[in-house]
Amino acid sequence: MKPYLTANQVSFHRHSEAVFQPIDLELYPATICVVTGANGSGKTTLLRTLAGVLRASEGELTRDASIAFIGHRAGVKDDLSCIENLVFMQRFYPKQANRHPLTPHQALKQAGLGPYIRRLAGHLSAGQRRRLALAKLLVAPADVWLLDEPYTSLDTHACQWVDELLDGHLSDQGAAIVTAHQRQPSLARTLHRLEVVAGARAA
Amino acid sequence: MNRSKAQPLIALLLSDLKRARRHGGQSLLPLVFLFSVVAMIPLGIGPGPNLLQAIAPGMIWVAALLSGLLALDGLFKSDFDDGTLEQWWVGDQPVIRLVLVRLGSHWLITALPVIVLTPVAAQMLYLPNAALGLLMLTLLIGTPILSLVGGLASALTLGTRQGGALLGLLIFPLIVPVLIFSTGAVSAFLDGLPVRPYLLLLVALLVLALSLVPLATAAALRLNIE
Known part of the structure; x- marks a missing residue:
């Protein structure tokens, strides 16, 4: 099975400084990946890079699937x-x-x-x-969902709805990458984890 | 272009027009500006037909330019703020085409009403009827250039907080040739000289703007999103 999304040492530079440490990622159908990391570690930037909104400054990024991205700003x-x-x-x-x-x-x-x-x-x-x-x-609908803090400002009921959406999507050979701060997706599935570490300065 | 490729573009156009209809002011503002200028000139310099007739093409053009500038503010700003602009880069959307559609809808909303009502303004300034068609033709060729150049300037100033003044500074030098050739064409016509060279130069400017500006605008938008 081919991965929907492959990132090989991908990073994004702002003012010639890496926002986050280079990321390796292979996202296969029916998998979900939760991106964690401290405030300012570059979770949102990573997601925007994977979505194509930002161009990866380094590394290789291949997308072999349709992408849906929901960012901080609702669109x-x-x-x-x-x-x-x-x-x-x-x-x-x-x-x-x-x-x-x-x-x-x-x-x-x-x-x-x-x-x-x-x-x-x-x-x-x-x-x-x-x-x-x-x-x-x-x-x-798209193959890959990139959701930036999807649980923000949702009530318990709606949070469960998001979990159901994710579950249905994964059963449907979909894949998702979710950044989550407080609430994590609660699914009866393996959650892959990806830790983002802030770039250059922290290193 | 097949149907599935055209669909996002049509969707954007329809939603732009729908939103403009909802805020009627977007089309009204340039019109109000045009007619304020046209109504005040005779009060300022005296109502003599000869004088008014001589300055009519220039005045209408300047008013049309400035009114177009007024309307540039919201061209990409609201999309930038609510996050719909960044969605243009998700997936394999043809961003340059989206830029062109946005500029097109902006032209339909702000410039077309001005062109349609130009005959009324021309009457108020005693422009001879024979020259009216030519004036409207120059507006028809020239205002898209204004929309294109204005779109680029508004994309460049997207991230700045008080972009308005900068916007003007960026646009005016680029738009001066359009003003010169347009009013030159009408003046030449009134003097009985050939107008073809002026029109051809205008069309050349339009082709140049159409081919280069959307590229630059898409790049400028992207810079601001990053």
Whole structure:
């Protein structure tokens, strides 16, 4: 089986200083990797590099799969309603032949946003916005999910929903890399761990 | 371009237009600016038709340029702030095409209404009807250049907090040739001289901007995201 994502001594430099120590990673289908590390160790930067938002300054990075990335900033348009946001996302990301998207309506129901279909995203609470952002994974499914602190501002119930999403995704030959600070994904599966260590200066 | 490749671009265009319709002001601001200028000039320099007629093409063009500048502020800023901009680089999206679509929708929202209402402004300044078509043609060729150059400047100043002043400084030197050739064409026409060279130069500028600026804009956006 080929890995979806291979990183070979990948690092990212900002102002010619490595943000994190070089990373080796092979992400196979049906595996989940939890990225840990102290504040400022470069977890977010690593995830953004893996997603392609940042270009790896060193090392080799190969992606052999479709990628969905949800960062700190939700990627949700405040002046569009929930349903309009999801319709946009569904059209914006290329369709994957091997994945089956939900309709925006179904995804909103699953995310517990059923009653707020026509509400502007700008009028949602922080937790609801995060749910809306995560609903992207259902309308525009991808092989690899890169989730940066997906549990932030979610209540217990929604956290469980994220765990269920991850579990379903892994059963579906998906893979995920998750940074998690406080809450870790609680799944009945092996969680691979990747420790990120801050770059040059700390070394 | 096949359908699946065009779909993200269409999605972006539709969502831009929908959002612009929701905040009507985005299209209104340039119009209000244009008509404020056009209405105040006769008050400032006197309503004599001869004088107004002579300065009409220049005034309309300057007003159109400045009103276009006003509208550049939100071109990439809100996408940068809410995290939708960084999504452009996730996966294998053709970022240069997305940039072009964004600039296109910006032009449709801010420049097209100005061009459509130019005949009214031209009437207010006694521009001869015969020259109106040419003025609109120069606007049609010239305003996309403004959108392109403005897009580059707004991408470059994305990370700065008070980018407005810098934006102006960056744009004006680049946009001066457009102003010169556009108003030159209309003046030449009013003097009975050939206008073709002016128009060809304008088109050349547009082609140059269209081919180079999206590349530079995508690179500038990326720099700011990093």
